[in-house]
Amino acid sequence: MTGREGMDRRSFLAGMLKGAAASAVGGVVWGGLVAGMDRAPLVLRPPGALAADNFPATCIRCGRCVAACPYDTLELATPGRPGPVGMPAFTPRKTPCYLCQDIPCTAACPSGALDPSSVCDETGAPDITRARMGVAVIDYTNCIAAWGLRCDVCYRVCPLVDKAILLEMTRNERTGRHARLVPRIDPEHCTGCGLCEHACVVEKAAVFVQPREVALGRVGDQYIRGWDRADERRLRQDAVQPPEGDPLDYLNGGGLDDE
Amino acid sequence: MMSRLLRHRYLIARRILQAGILVLLAGGNLYGWPVLVGDLSHSRLLGTVPFSDPFAVAQLLVAGGVLAGDVLLGAVLVLAFYALVGGRTFCAWVCPLNAVTDLANRLGTGRRGTHPRTGRAVRYWVLGLALVVSAVAGTAAFEAVSPIGMLHRGVIFGMGAGWAAVAAVFLFDLAVMHNGFCGRLCPLGAFYALIGRFGLLRVRHDHTVCTHCLECLRVCPENQILQQVGRVSGTINRGVCTNCGRCIEVCDDDALGFRIRGRALSERTGG
Numbered sequence: 001m002t003g004r005e006g007m008d009r010r011s012f013l014a015g016m017l018k019g020a021a022a023s024a025v026g027g028v029v030w031g032g033l034v035a036g037m038d039r040a041p042l043v044l045r046p047p048g049a050l051a052a053d054n055f056p057a058t059c060i061r062c063g064r065c066v067a068a069c070p071y072d073t074l075e076l077a078t079p080g081r082p083g084p085v086g087m088p089a090f091t092p093r094k095t096p097c098y099l100c101q102d103i104p105c106t107a108a109c110p111s112g113a114l115d116p117s118s119v120c121d122e123t124g125a126p127d128i129t130r131a132r133m134g135v136a137v138i139d140y141t142n143c144i145a146a147w148g149l150r151c152d153v154c155y156r157v158c159p160l161v162d163k164a165i166l167l168e169m170t171r172n173e174r175t176g177r178h179a180r181l182v183p184r185i186d187p188e189h190c191t192g193c194g195l196c197e198h199a200c201v202v203e204k205a206a207v208f209v210q211p212r213e214v215a216l217g218r219v220g221d222q223y224i225r226g227w228d229r230a231d232e233r234r235l236r237q238d239a240v241q242p243p244e245g246d247p248l249d250y251l252n253g254g255g256l257d258d259e
Numbered sequence: 260m261m262s263r264l265l266r267h268r269y270l271i272a273r274r275i276l277q278a279g280i281l282v283l284l285a286g287g288n289l290y291g292w293p294v295l296v297g298d299l300s301h302s303r304l305l306g307t308v309p310f311s312d313p314f315a316v317a318q319l320l321v322a323g324g325v326l327a328g329d330v331l332l333g334a335v336l337v338l339a340f341y342a343l344v345g346g347r348t349f350c351a352w353v354c355p356l357n358a359v360t361d362l363a364n365r366l367g368t369g370r371r372g373t374h375p376r377t378g379r380a381v382r383y384w385v386l387g388l389a390l391v392v393s394a395v396a397g398t399a400a401f402e403a404v405s406p407i408g409m410l411h412r413g414v415i416f417g418m419g420a421g422w423a424a425v426a427a428v429f430l431f432d433l434a435v436m437h438n439g440f441c442g443r444l445c446p447l448g449a450f451y452a453l454i455g456r457f458g459l460l461r462v463r464h465d466h467t468v469c470t471h472c473l474e475c476l477r478v479c480p481e482n483q484i485l486q487q488v489g490r491v492s493g494t495i496n497r498g499v500c501t502n503c504g505r506c507i508e509v510c511d512d513d514a515l516g517f518r519i520r521g522r523a524l525s526e527r528t529g530g
Contacts, residue, residue, distance in 0.1 A: 019384045027388050034396040034403045056398035057324035060315055061408065062301035063416050067288040078419020079409055084398060085421075086300070086412050110301055110309060111319070112327035 034084075041214055043083040044090055044192065046074055047097065047131035048106040048114040052213060059113035061086030065105035073097050074105060090133075092194020092209050099128045099159050099193050129160060134192030134209040135216060136165070136185045142206040148172045148180045154196035154207045155183050163189040165196060183207065187216055269504030273352050281355055285415045299353070299411045300402065301330055309333035314389075314450040318399035321390050338454060344502070345458015345520070347451040350441060351503035355414070356407045359425055360441045363432035364480065375483040379442065379499075382449035389446045401446050438480045452498035460502055461494040463518035475506035475515060494520055 041052070046065050049055055065088050066074045073095045077083040088105075090097060103126045106114040121127040136154075140146040158165040165183050172178040183196075185207075194209045225231040264271070284302060286292035295302050301311045311333030319326060341349055350357055392400035402408055406428045409421030428440045441448055469489040476482045484497045485506065507515045 015380075019380070022381075023384050023388050023391075026385070027392055030388065030400060030404070031392045031396055034392060034398060034400050037403055053397065054324070057319060057322040058326060060301045060311065060319060060326075060330055060399075061402055061412070062297040063288065063412065064297045064301070064303070066416060067291075067296050076412060076416040078413070078417055078421055079424060080420030084403055086298075086402065086408055108296075110297075110303070110311075110327060110329035110333070112325060112330075 037084045041211060043077070043087075044092070044134045044194070044209060044211065046088050046090070046105045046114055047099075047103055047128060047133055047191075048109075048116055048119045049133070050113055050115060052211065055113055056084055056087070058111050059087050060111045062110065063088070064108040064110060065114060068104040068108035070100065070104065071095060071098050090194070092197040093205055094198075096194035096198040097131075097133060097191075098195070099131070099191065101128060102126055103128055103131075129189075129191060131191045131193070132212055134194070135187045135190045135212045136192065136194070136196050136207050136209050137215050138183060138185060139206045139208075140182075142202055142204075143183070144202060144206075146180065146182050148174060148178060150181065151201060152181060152183070153199045153201055157195045157199040159193060159195060160189050160191065164191065187212070266508050269508050273503065274358060276352050277355050277358060280353060281411060281414050284411070288415050298408075298415050299355075300408065301333055303329075308336070310337050312447075313338040313454070314447050315399055315402050317450075318389060318393040318401060321394045322397050322399060323394075341451055341458070342454050343458060344455070344460050345500075346455040346460070346498060347448050347501040348455065348458075348460070349451050350445075350448050351501035354407055354447075355410050356425070356428065357441065359410070359429050360432045360438070361480075363429045364438055367433040367437060375481075378436075379481075379483065381443050382445055382452075385444055386446035386449040386453075405447070406440075407445075407447060442480055448499075448501075454498075456496075456498035458498075459520050461496060461518055461520045462500060462502070462504075462506060463492075463494045463516055464488040465492045465514045466490055467492065468512050469514040470512050472511070474509045474511070478505040478509050480505075488515070494518060496520065 045055060046069075050058055061076070061084075063076050063086070066076055073090045074088045075090065076086050077089055079085050083089055103116070103119055106116050106119055107126075109116075116126070119126060119128060119130045121130070138146075143151075145151045152167060155161060155165045155167050164186055166186060167181045168184050170180045170182060172180045192209045192212070197205045197208045200207050221234075224235055280295065280299075283292065283295040284298055287294065287296035287302075293306055295304055296306075297303055297310075299312060300315050301309065303309050309329045309332055311330045313334040316326065316330060316334040389401040396403075404424075406421075406424040409418075409424045413419065413421040413425075431439050432441075436443065464485075464487070466489050471489045475488060476485055479485055480501065480503070481497075481499045484495055484500055487493065488495075488506075502517075504517065507517065
């Protein structure tokens with residue numbers, strides 16, 4: 001380089017040190033900024049999106065899913081909006097996902113951030129009902145059907161009616177003579193499309209979609225549904241084999257120490 | 260009039276190309292034009308040829324992304340193209356932020372407070388840092404904050420608050436540091452400077468006809484690389500040259516022109 005002729009070792013090292021120090025400061029600020037953007041756990045991704053920790057490492061922010069979406073449901077996050085800039089998301093209350101049969105958004109993704117194989121049936125044909133963009137959650141305090149009024153709008157608009165949203169009939173104790181038809185979500189079938197949230201008649205939707213990792217709990221392995229044959233089978237598969245030999249030797253030999 | 264056009268022929272061509280690409284991409288998103296769909300990070304030409312930003316792909320790879328073949332092939336194509344053409348041709352001919360910083364630098368041309376050599380290496384540190392932060396944060400770090408991305412995505416998909424980042428770059432170049440962003444900070448430019456070091460399309464200079472008017476030094480955004488102009492004849496072989504052609508169009512002595520590297524100097528090519 002032309003500027004380097006007169007450079008001795010000392011000024012070279014000093015320059016390197018200066019660069020490294022400035023980089024350390026810049027890296028902390030920059031990393032904090034990027035991590036802060038990443039911490040937007042409530043954004044809903046398109047069908048077939050990778051898990052929340054892999055998606056930001058794979059999405060190249062090209063917007064081809066957005067261009068492919070026929071309903072303009074998907075939007076790229078603009079600066080100032082939650083979520084990393086330039087990554088696709090949707091807001092069901094504004095525009096839900098209408099569950100296109102051919103899933104054009106996922107098919108358009110060039111990077112693998114939207115994985116078509118996760119929304120396919122066994123034959124490899126697209127099956128949008130396997131999408132798990134999120135899960136609908138109901139706020140029963142503000143659900144007028146739970147009050148006892150006759151409203152089943154979310155149930156009727158659900159593309160997986162009677163699977164993803166069920167109506168449960170209970171007795172209305174307040175009047176003593178009416179039924180309450182209360183919607184309930186089955187997360188096993190809910191795609192998170194948000195048609196229910198979009199249609200909900202109250203001012204701020206009482207049914208709304210959240211990312212599954214936010215809205216759903218996890219039971220763990222220790223509980224088994226004894227009335228479910230498949231679940232019951234786990235008892236035999238996962239059962240801990242008793243240690244060989246005399247149990248007394250096991251206990252006296254410190255067999256419990258590592259637990 | 261004609262001479263004015265001639266004195267800006269590359270500039271006009273660059274603006275047409277920069278704007279044309281954005282128009283095609285915006286049409287692809289808004290109206291479904293099939294010519295070029297995507298944005299400058301990744302796009303697809305006529306539904307077949309993929310183009311990817313190789314620097315964005317590099318960031319995703321160090322972030323741990325398992326990328327599909329389309330994006331990788333696109334990155335290889337773009338990488339090969341700019342390595343062959345040379346220099347930071349992307350910066351002058353494709354990057355939309357170039358129009359913003361060119362304007363800021365023209366308006367701020369009276370201020371020459373910064374020595375042309377000062378801080379030119381910062382961008383390489385930023386480049387390295389972008390990769391480190393990408394690896395730690397698990398996402399493409401420069402893409403997350405890039406004013407270039409905010410500008411082209413803003414035009415194609417909607418601006419949001421992105422204009423603020425573009426305005427910040429404009430003000431930085433105008434009032435804080437001449438050629439500050441493109442010439443000193445931008446890691447994408449640094450990336451292409453490294454890629455384009457051995458490219459073929461170069462600016463030749465001929466000292467036998469040069470009258471030392473220094474017009475080329477006045478317009479060049481990286482004029483620290485023009486030290487040999489007027490002293491010897493040869494080509495500017497540095498990677499940071501953006502091949503913008505401003506020096507060529509302002510030269511009244513026919514001492515500068517584009518030339519394929521490696522051809523003998525006596526063969527004068529046009530321009």
